[in-house]
Amino acid sequence: MAERIIKSNKIRIGDISIAYHLKKATENPEKTIIFLHGFPFNKNMWREQLESLEDNITGIAVDIRGHGNSTKGHGYFSMDVFAKDLGVLMRKLEVEQAVLCGISMGGYIALRAYQLFPERISGLILCDTHSKADDNAGKQKRFDGIQAVLQHGRRPYAIGFVGNVFSARSIDENPEAVELIKSSIRRNSIGTICATLLALAARTDTTDVLSEIQVPTLLVRGKEDKITPAALMEEMAKKIKTARYVEFEDCGHLPNMEDKEKFNLEMNNFLQEKI
Numbered sequence: 001m002a003e004r005i006i007k008s009n010k011i012r013i014g015d016i017s018i019a020y021h022l023k024k025a026t027e028n029p030e031k032t033i034i035f036l037h038g039f040p041f042n043k044n045m046w047r048e049q050l051e052s053l054e055d056n057i058t059g060i061a062v063d064i065r066g067h068g069n070s071t072k073g074h075g076y077f078s079m080d081v082f083a084k085d086l087g088v089l090m091r092k093l094e095v096e097q098a099v100l101c102g103i104s105m106g107g108y109i110a111l112r113a114y115q116l117f118p119e120r121i122s123g124l125i126l127c128d129t130h131s132k133a134d135d136n137a138g139k140q141k142r143f144d145g146i147q148a149v150l151q152h153g154r155r156p157y158a159i160g161f162v163g164n165v166f167s168a169r170s171i172d173e174n175p176e177a178v179e180l181i182k183s184s185i186r187r188n189s190i191g192t193i194c195a196t197l198l199a200l201a202a203r204t205d206t207t208d209v210l211s212e213i214q215v216p217t218l219l220v221r222g223k224e225d226k227i228t229p230a231a232l233m234e235e236m237a238k239k240i241k242t243a244r245y246v247e248f249e250d251c252g253h254l255p256n257m258e259d260k261e262k263f264n265l266e267m268n269n270f271l272q273e274k275i
Helices: 043-052 079-092 105-116 136-152 154-165 168-173 175-187 190-201 230-239 260-273
Strands: 007-013 016-023 031-036 057-062 098-103 121-127 217-222 243-248
Touching (some): 031 043, 031 105, 031 260, 043 057, 043 098, 043 175, 043 260, 079 105, 079 190, 098 105, 105 121, 136 154, 136 190, 154 175, 154 190, 217 260, 243 260
Parallel strands (some): 031 057, 098 121, 217 243
Antiparallel strands (some): 016 057
16 A cells, blocks of 8 residues: 655646645545635644545645635635635646535535536535525624734734634643644734635625535534534535534534544545445
C-alpha cells in the first residue's frame, strides 16, 4: 500500500490563487470529496477528516477566496462567487464529480453549487447549516459584527466567536480545536471578515433546490449548536428525499472537530455505502 501524504498546493483561478490540501486516493474505484470550511475559518479545520479517509477516497480541503492562504482578488464576495470558484477549481483539477462536505457557510456554498452544476456533485454532507437567507434580524447581527471587528479588531472577535461555536464540554476538554479556530480567525484580514459578513447577509435562499436534490445526502448537527436551529435542519431532512439526519451529543456548531471519531465514522460509512 502506497503511503498517502497530505500535500498543500495552490492553483490560479481567474483573479485569485486558491490554496488547498490534497490527499490522493491509492486504490480504485476512486471517489472524491471536497471539504468547504465555515466562516471565518480555513481548510485546516478538516485536517482530521483528511487523515481518516480510506484509500479509495481522494480528499481536497479548500481555502475559500480570501480565507487562509487563498488570495481575495477583487474583494467582492458572495456565496455565488464562492460556488463558481469551486466549479472552476474542480475543472482545473480534472474532478468530474465530487461529494461536497460543507459546514455552516460551507453548506451554503455547497447548496448554491448544487443549483449551478448538480451533474458534477455525487453526494452532499451538510453540517450545521441550512437553506434560508438571513431575515432582517440576522442581517443586522452581521452588520453589528462588522462594526465590532472594525472597532475592536480580530482578537476580541475571535474570543467571542469561540464561545458561540463550541459546546461547553468542547471548550473545557478540546483546547487544541479551540486554539485552531481562534488562530484561523486571526489569520484572516479585517477586510476579508467584513466582506464575508456582507456576503452572508446578502446570500440567496436555496430552499427551492432541496426537493430537487437527487444525490445521497448526510445531514449532521451538533445537538448544542447555538447558531443553527434544529428546526431548520429537520426541515431540510424532510425536503431532501435522499437525506439521513444525525445529531451529535455534546457538540456545538463544529461537530467534525468536537467529536472527530464519530464524525469520521459517519462520513466514511457514507462515502463507502452511499456513493
